[in-house]
Amino acid sequence: MLIACLRLDRDHRSTYRLHLSHxxxxxxxxxxxxxxxxxxxxxxxxxxxxxxxGALLWPGQAADLYREKKTLTELSxxxxxxxxxxxxxxxxxxxxxEAPEIRRxxxxxxxxxAIRAKHPAFFSAVRGDLQMHTTWSDGSASVEEMAKAAAxxxxxxxxxxxxxxxxxxxxxxxxERLARQAHEIGEVNDKMRGNGLRVLRAIELNLSPDGRGDMxxxxxxxxxxxxxxxxxxxxxxxxxxxxxxAALRNPSIDILGHPRGRIYNFRLGxxxxxxxxxxxxxQLDKAVEVDCYPDRQDLNVDLLCLAKREGCRxxxxxxxxxxxxxxxxxxxxxxxxxxxxxxxxxxNFLPVDELLRWSAMKRSTQAA
Numbered sequence: 381m382l383i384a385c386l387r388l389d390r391d392h393r394s395t396y397r398l399h400l401s402h403x404x405x406x407x408x409x410x411x412x413x414x415x416x417x418x419x420x421x422x423x424x425x426x427x428x429x430x431x432x433x434g435a436l437l438w439p440g441q442a443a444d445l446y447r448e449k450k451t452l453t454e455l456s457x458x459x460x461x462x463x464x465x466x467x468x469x470x471x472x473x474x475x476x477x478e479a480p481e482i483r484r485x486x487x488x489x490x491x492x493x494a495i496r497a498k499h500p501a502f503f504s505a506v507r508g509d510l511q512m513h514t515t516w517s518d519g520s521a522s523v524e525e526m527a528k529a530a531a532x533x534x535x536x537x538x539x540x541x542x543x544x545x546x547x548x549x550x551x552x553x554x555x556e557r558l559a560r561q562a563h564e565i566g567e568v569n570d571k572m573r574g575n576g577l578r579v580l581r582a583i584e585l586n587l588s589p590d591g592r593g594d595m596x597x598x599x600x601x602x603x604x605x606x607x608x609x610x611x612x613x614x615x616x617x618x619x620x621x622x623x624x625x626a627a628l629r630n631p632s633i634d635i636l637g638h639p640r641g642r643i644y645n646f647r648l649g650x651x652x653x654x655x656x657x658x659x660x661x662x663q664l665d666k667a668v669e670v671d672c673y674p675d676r677q678d679l680n681v682d683l684l685c686l687a688k689r690e691g692c693r694x695x696x697x698x699x700x701x702x703x704x705x706x707x708x709x710x711x712x713x714x715x716x717x718x719x720x721x722x723x724x725x726x727x728n729f730l731p732v733d734e735l736l737r738w739s740a741m742k743r744s745t746q747a748a
Contacts, residue, residue, distance in 0.1 A: 403443040406488045410435035411479045431457035436674045441490045446470050482648050485680045492710045499717035505729045508537035511697020517542035518550040520702040524568045529703035531575040537732040539582035539605045546586035546594030555599040580604040589613050591626025600632045608633035614641040621652040628660050635695045638671035638678045658690035665742050667693035672712035684719035695727045
């Protein structure tokens, strides 16, 4: 099953390139830009790196713009110098070398339409977003602004997962502020009732390497969803399986967020015996997250194939820090579609009442 799943992902990419008659894709261009950055000096190095990341977010293929005789400066991070360089590459492709692991297996927004066309049911089934941030921590918008943006997308629920107090660099909130946030969420829910959207009380709990959270248990019990994430010691090279097992056994946690902690071209993330981790998640009926943020895409398709085999639940969260980023959901939906995840195992496809029953039942079972 795993081999078949991995082959599905490779076939998707090769089919797409064949469709473009071997013209460079945005993923190819992103890697070429990143390689140029490794050889350039400042400030050009910074421009190359910014453009390499920006290529993940270009809405259409650069090759299509070139065919239509449009300037590539329409694309994020591309000025006149890079416009000329990319056109040279499109005219005569440089040798393509597989990206290093720190930049490997990231989907681009330009790939989404082809994936959506093959798997439309995944994109129409999503009911909500289970990770986002507001001005209560390091987000740029209020709870109400995020709720209105989600309602515009047709969602029936969102989870507000501002950072917990241990992550001071991100403005993490303590128990007292969490209680005040609950009051605001209640007011927003009163306003949004006519839009059919419910805002869930949640948090992104900061986990220590031994799986402990940074908030009082009593405060967490009043929440609808608890997302647990590691934010420290993320560059260790030795396997971290026991760290994940401890986190999953933490009775407060419903969802293990951005598990590897990888960031595009910045941090490789942690390694573990993922089959063992996913098996325990399935045993405890907990979910592992696909963080849809373009720089993270964690879990990626390969690891989702393992999660599928072990049968654990999957959660999708955009990790949005503003309303415009809610659209990153498509990257997560594309990943689970390519991996062939059973839709019945995806939390975001559940009606809100069923989602809350799952959370309550799981907590009561583990507490016992």
